[in-house]
Amino acid sequence: MVMDRPAIVALVMSAALLGGCTKSPTAAMESHLYSGSYPIKVVVSTGMVGDIVREVGGDKVEVFQLMGEGVDPHLYKASPGDIDKLDNADFIMFSGLHLEGKLSEILERLNRRKPTHAVADTLDKSKLLADPDGIVDPHIWFDVQLWRSGVAGVAETLGKFDRKNKEYYTANAAKYEAKLDALDKDVTEKLKQVPDNQRVLVTAHDAFGYFARAYGLKVRSIQGISTDAEAGLREINDLVQFICDNKINAVFVESTISGRNVRSLIEGCKAKGHEVVIGGELYSDALGKAGSPEGDYIGMVRHNVDVLVNSLK
Numbered sequence: 001m002v003m004d005r006p007a008i009v010a011l012v013m014s015a016a017l018l019g020g021c022t023k024s025p026t027a028a029m030e031s032h033l034y035s036g037s038y039p040i041k042v043v044v045s046t047g048m049v050g051d052i053v054r055e056v057g058g059d060k061v062e063v064f065q066l067m068g069e070g071v072d073p074h075l076y077k078a079s080p081g082d083i084d085k086l087d088n089a090d091f092i093m094f095s096g097l098h099l100e101g102k103l104s105e106i107l108e109r110l111n112r113r114k115p116t117h118a119v120a121d122t123l124d125k126s127k128l129l130a131d132p133d134g135i136v137d138p139h140i141w142f143d144v145q146l147w148r149s150g151v152a153g154v155a156e157t158l159g160k161f162d163r164k165n166k167e168y169y170t171a172n173a174a175k176y177e178a179k180l181d182a183l184d185k186d187v188t189e190k191l192k193q194v195p196d197n198q199r200v201l202v203t204a205h206d207a208f209g210y211f212a213r214a215y216g217l218k219v220r221s222i223q224g225i226s227t228d229a230e231a232g233l234r235e236i237n238d239l240v241q242f243i244c245d246n247k248i249n250a251v252f253v254e255s256t257i258s259g260r261n262v263r264s265l266i267e268g269c270k271a272k273g274h275e276v277v278i279g280g281e282l283y284s285d286a287l288g289k290a291g292s293p294e295g296d297y298i299g300m301v302r303h304n305v306d307v308l309v310n311s312l313k
Helices: 005-021 025-030 047-060 080-088 101-110 144-148 151-161 163-191 209-215 233-245 260-271 297-312
Strands: 040-044 061-065 091-094 116-118 200-205 218-223 250-254 277-282
Touching (some): 040 047, 040 080, 047 061, 047 151, 047 297, 091 101, 091 151, 144 209, 151 163, 163 209, 200 260, 209 218, 218 233, 218 260, 250 260, 250 297
Parallel strands (some): 040 061, 091 116, 200 250, 250 277
């Protein structure tokens, strides 16, 4: 039975109030084993998660994505349409580590009522990054091998939910993992073109820490891990001085964030006698337009690498 919107809002609120009296995520999974028709309706938060589910689920799933092109997940708020999608979902998948910002609480509460899975839940926790305040960096997809390690978790969770197709999901996961292995190798090879003294990535917010660690770059940003807090004048001035001192020639805007702060960097550097240009637009927290080369995860990563190499080499 499909509940109306007030019913699911009440469901979320009751889960928040009941806390430990509600079902655990494992119990929710066991009590919701799939026996319906296909395709399974899977609601996902971001395009990156959606790509894994499409690759692993194949023709057994239909993906409904909440956050599209140009959407900043850190600031995203659930719309009435999102509530309807979540209400009608057979399964819910998201990235995790509070990437989904204001939507995270709803997703976490729903896992006691509906089968849910966060890609980050099955990653090696020792490989996660955190800022000086201990806030874990949620941008895990920028280390291709780390993101790849979450594919098996999606296949396993789908297989537990839809047991008769477990082997199908496992086989699809292996094929996608092979594609990601090839992508990781290509990224490593392409970035070798960037000289050591130019391997510095300056961006609008701190989304590329995993990328920098995986592929041997340094990263500096105006805002922190989340875009929820505005950067102050001091942060911008400090970064201007860093760019000038290190003779960095290019900085980068992001598809989900206003370029205003990046333009302030360029103006600040110019005032100090150092010319710096915008090297291009990077996709950070969302994929490109559906159907475009950047509209899937692999294409998005390749686009970013091409922009970096062309601007920094």
